[in-house]
Amino acid sequence: MKHVVIQAALAAMLAASACATALAQEGGDGKSLFLKNCAACHQPSAKGIPGAFPALAESRFVQGQGSEVAGVLLKGRGGMPDFSESLSDREIAAVLTFVRANFGNRAAGLSEAEVGALRAALGVEPFGSAVMSNKH
Template identity: 75%
Template structure:
């Protein structure tokens, strides 16, 4: 099942990339963000974004998720509570893509985040730069 889901997500990303042009870059990022969400976040927060009450918070309709982009990105870069940090396994582009997807899905209506915004925050928080190697994926 996991391999089927990954293949389906990869096909979605490939289809969006093939159809992408400069004016639809945000659409492509949302497609990438959805695939990244399904791979890295859905096990806890659920594909519906509704989470698991008492264990994993809902992202759908969340005031925090729709609030300051830097606050939400900080959680992915440094972790919070029981949530791990993704600073070593997701690039700034990946973090921006997944957060753009989450902030615009399930009725959420918040602004997209850019790769440069996440990179600036990473530096400000003193989080090590992402290592884009096969060994950097700790999740």
């Protein structure tokens, strides 16, 4: 009986691990963060709107230096607002990892630590330290 319980527990752990791996490959929360925060402008297909919002799909910029792409989310650029007060370093890393690995892009993801280090280097306030805002 004890052997059967151990086998069932191992099977459950393997299934949970496979599910987590599948979510990570699909973008997990990076995908949902993209849909919630980026898709309205850049479109769910990431193809953007010519003349208004740049395409993120098959983008040389998106696939370039991770620090440059993360810098846009932390400080904004052109008409794009910054997300430094509305997304944590983990969330910025997740959405960038998702976008850099999907839509025809093939670039390495970013870690929470990399985004945090960039936030500090750029002098952007730590997430959660700003007064509540209704920016996004």
